[in-house]
Amino acid sequence: MTRLLIADDNAAIRDILSIAANAAGFDTVPAIDGADAWQKFSRENIDLILLDVMLPKMDGFALCRKIRQESAVPIIMITARGDDYDRIMGLDLGADDYVVKPFSTAEVMARVKAVLRRWQKDTPAGNNLTCGNLCLHEQQGRVEIEGSPLSLTHKEYDLLHLFLTHPQQIFSREQLLDLLWGYDYSGDTRTVDTHIRRLRAKLDKAGLEGGSIATVWGRGYRWELGGSKP
Numbered sequence: 001m002t003r004l005l006i007a008d009d010n011a012a013i014r015d016i017l018s019i020a021a022n023a024a025g026f027d028t029v030p031a032i033d034g035a036d037a038w039q040k041f042s043r044e045n046i047d048l049i050l051l052d053v054m055l056p057k058m059d060g061f062a063l064c065r066k067i068r069q070e071s072a073v074p075i076i077m078i079t080a081r082g083d084d085y086d087r088i089m090g091l092d093l094g095a096d097d098y099v100v101k102p103f104s105t106a107e108v109m110a111r112v113k114a115v116l117r118r119w120q121k122d123t124p125a126g127n128n129l130t131c132g133n134l135c136l137h138e139q140q141g142r143v144e145i146e147g148s149p150l151s152l153t154h155k156e157y158d159l160l161h162l163f164l165t166h167p168q169q170i171f172s173r174e175q176l177l178d179l180l181w182g183y184d185y186s187g188d189t190r191t192v193d194t195h196i197r198r199l200r201a202k203l204d205k206a207g208l209e210g211g212s213i214a215t216v217w218g219r220g221y222r223w224e225l226g227g228s229k230p
Contacts, residue, residue, distance in 0.1 A: 007037035020105035034058025094153040132210015163223035172220035
């Protein structure tokens with residue numbers, strides 16, 4: 001059964017989300033603060049995290065950053081404010097989506113299911129994408145360079161997958177937002193630049209050969225074959 005970690009210091013919200021998640025067929029693990037959430041994430045097999053921004057002991061931004069150093073598990077941020085800053089900050093740190101309080105449980109569960117559908121794609125077994133010394137294993141959702149695993153966030157993985165399946169095609173920032181963040185994303189397009197920069201840095205550090213993410217000035221980005229740097 002798919003297991004959700006629900007991290008919120010408000011017991012009523014934890015209970016409401018747990019009831020809705022259980023009714024939708026999910027198992028739930030509650031966490032009362034950031035430290036508790038980190039311990040349970042480290043101990044349990046978690047498939048998705050509902051993460052409140054304003055957590056005691058360790059806030060949601062800090063916890064998201066810490067989790068992203070270890071895992072690409074899907075994260076949906078929960079914020080009490082509708083400010084663009086909170087949304088952009090969470091997405092830049094690697095969150096996959098966000099909801100704003102007050103919310104309907106139906107909306108939250110719909111977002112959970114949508115994120116899980118994107119994350120748990122039904123891909124054919126053994127379908128690998130390769131470029132130079134890089135290999136992306138679609139079935140396992142992992143990436144290797146020279147046989148060594150490369151740790152990517154969910155969005156970094158999605159970006160790389162999109163580029164590898166459409167080499168030489170130019171994607172504007174707006175197109176990337178629509179394809180990977182969703183057409184209703186209302187944040188700053190600069191979040192694309194942030195994710196591209198971090199993905200490039202990881203690929204370069206791992207010694208990627210045979211391809212690169214190139215900037216096409218005034219138009220966007222594309223995957224360029226060959227060993228040249230962007």
